[in-house]
Amino acid sequence: MLFHRYRRGLFITSFLAAPVILYLVYVIAPYAQAFYIAMTDWRGVTATPRFIGLENFVRLFHDSVFWKAVTHNAALLVLLPLITIVIALFFAFLLNVGGPQGVTGIRGSKFYRVVFFFPQVLAVAVVAVLFQQVYRPDASGMLNGPLMALGLNPVGFLSDTDVAFWSVLAVMVWQAVGFYVVLFSAGLASIPKDMFEAAQIDGAGRVSLFFRITLPLLWDTVQVAWVYLGILALDVFAIVWVMTLQHGGPDRSTTVMAAEIYRNAFEHFRFGYASALGVVMFFFTVGFAILSLRLSRRERIEY
């Protein structure tokens, strides 16, 4: 018996050792250190850090560039989930319940799903370079070429400070929609078809079918989508860093928290200050996660 207990303990230890050690060394230790580094004036790879308390946080409070980044993240946090979910719900509804009888999928729905989902498998860095070319400011740009051929003025998708942010948002929506169409389709597929049949026999049209049946029954999935897209909006980096001019420009009009952290740490080597920005970002992310968990506790519809 004792031998069996010993063997079991040995087994548990041997299976957990490697993942726990790796995780402590590469994930937990860096996060823990970051909170300390945030309270030092560490600059430069060789310099020794000196403890300065909350000085970095006072400084970042007056850092207009960082707050500009925060507002961009906040705007993305609202707009990205909203736009993506509306478009994805619309398409998922059309694909699954938009058929001639109102309860069946339409012809070719599988083909559409496959195409819509494809951007999701591409690396964000690759998508960023792709759209940098699509958005070119002259007649050689995929979008500006036709505009100029029509005699219109070219749009500075990435060079106009009023437009650049929207160009970033558009690419993020472009890449995300397909994933959520598939996600919502999976959710729709699990709703019994007679729900839709019954509602139709009672005289429901397409619009009320969507708002009275589809949306309430999909609400759980929509909430999951909201949290995922919210995290995506707070975490955005590669698309801004690679696609926009001056890594978050022009004139900081597209910059985000992650880009400012990276810039401060690995271009200016202000490790202390960058970590302080990271701590702020950490609290924003955790705050968002807690808030969305709280708000999502809603009556669940059983079916």
Place this chain on the structure above:
Amino acid sequence: MTTMISWTAATSRKIARAERRRRLGPLGLLTHLALLIWTLLVIIPILWTFLASVKSEDEIFGDAWSLPATLRWDNFARAWEQAHIGQYMLNSVIVVAFSTFGTMLIGSMAAYVLARYPFRGNRAVYLLFVSGLAFPVYLALTPLFFVVQNMGTIPVIGPFIGLNTHAGVVLVYIAYSMPFTIFFLSAFFRTLPTAVGEAAMVDGASHTRVFFQIMLPMAKPGIISITIFNILGQWNQYQLPLILLQERDKWVLTMGIADISTAAGYDQDWSALFAALTLAILPMLVVYTVFQRQIQSGLTSGALK
């Protein structure tokens, strides 16, 4: 008599259906139109890139929608050789092969033990792993850089796992893939029946053997989903290698692609850029077309758990 009844039932159903269709209106065409528009929005930028990859420099700077006079396949040779896309792609393959294998091996081991073996501290270890899902990686970037740098000073193995080494990146990828892998797989292991494993234990199989020969094969659907998730996630990773790999010959594909476009200069090779983009997109397109069902379910299953 019976045929009569079924006939009227069939007819009335048909009438009811026609009635419903009438009420729902002729949306069919508009539906297809809306779907077609998004299809074009997805496909056209990609096709346009493919087209530009066989254009000459002058054609690229000319009208965006003109067709190439001759197909310049040499763009691809330049992208592969001079822009080192071949090298970067090989680096990506090496890193992802090892990191995904490692992630799945130790991730499934940890998930299994945490799901099936109650012991003191089990819950704490599980929460430690899963809490990583909520942390933004950007907070850890600076310390992580120095952790990996310090790893490089360890005697004997140091030079293999420090900065600018693929093994170093592999270990970091594995560590950062743990939260989701363990979260997903331990939920999956909990749903599997216990009887088979217990029977094997009675017959004298060891814990390790039960895991590798019974539980792992039973968990195959979950393992496949999460493997796909990790392959794509690690293949597309840009942020972590950006701080860990400074030497060009160690770069992964995403860094190589991003660099061609950001390293702006007058000697920029634009047609090679488009060829490089095409080389990055095409393999994904092929793999995706073949495995699209598994990829779709693999990526979305995490969200539905």
